[in-house]
Amino acid sequence: MGFSFKDKKLQEELSTKTKQLEFFTLIDNCSRVYLPFNSPSPVSINSSTLDIDVISVKLIETPTAYSFEGQNLSGNKFIIDLKITEKLLYTGLSQCENVFSVNNTSLIKSIYVVVPKEYNGKSICKIARTNNFLVTPIVLDSKIRLVDKDNVFSYISLLVNVTLF
C-alpha cells in the first residue's frame, strides 16, 4: 500500500513545495477492534476505510534541550489531536454469509510536532495565530488482521507533517 493523501491539492503541495519534509512526526497505532455483541463471528475481512480528522491544534512552549539520544527540543511544539475513524466490512458466520460493518471510532491520538521559534522571519506565535500552517496526516500503511473469532487487530502507521507558510 502506498500513500493515501486526502486530496490532490495536498499531494501536489507536498510533492512540489516540500520535497524534503522539515516538521513532522511518526506515529504507530494498533488497537483491538471490538465487534458488536449480537453480531455473528467474523469469517473474513472484506474491506476497511480509514479517515483521519484533525480535531484541534495548539501551540505550547517547551524547554530548549538536546538529549543524548538525539532528540531536539527547539522551544515550541504543536500539539495535534487526531481522530481516526475506521470502518470495517466483514463477512459473518451465518448460513447466507451476510456482510456486516463496524465503526472503530475510539482512536483519538494526541501527538506533538517540534517547530522552530521563527520561520521566514515571522515568529511561530504569529504563524499559529494567523493560521498560516497546514497539518497533513499521511497514512504510510494500514492493515486489518483477523487472528480468530475474538481477535481482530487494526494496525495504522502515520506520518503527520506540518507545513509553515
Place this chain on the structure above:
Amino acid sequence: MTNKKNDLVIKNYCSYDDIENFKQLSKNFKVNILISNPEILDVIKDNVFIDIVEHKIVPSPKGKSLEGISLTSNMLIIYLDINTKFQYISLLDECSVHTISSIEPCIVSIPLDDFSLSNLGININTFVEDVFYSIENSRQIYVNVTFLVTVE
C-alpha cells in the same frame, strides 16, 4: 493487591554494538481474566514473547525533522504480536493454579538506509527488556512491556 516487578535479567544482546536501525518501544495494555476462569489472588510466573507476523517495505517522503527524526525513502513496517502468559493463584479455597494468556498487537516503523529492493536480506530481532505487571483488580492485570526491535 500487591505490585510486583521482575528481577533484572541481563540479556545477551550486548554484543550487538553496531546496530544502526533500531527502535525502542514501550507498550502497556490490560489482560482480562475470562468469566469462566477463577479470580486472581497473585501472579506466580509471567512469560512474554514477541512474534514477528509480517514485515514490508513502503515508500516514504524524505526529510529530517527539527526534532531529530530522519526519514529515508524507504520505511520498514513490522507487525508484531506480544504474547503474554500468566500463571496465577486463584481466589478459590483450594488456591488452585491457573493460566491466562493474551495477544496484543503492535506495529513498528523503522526508516531504513538507502536500500536497494533487490537486497532482501533483512534480519529482524526483538528483545524483551523488561516486563512490569500489577494486579488492578481480581479480574484484570496491567502489563507494561519494554522491548527493542533491531534490523540488520
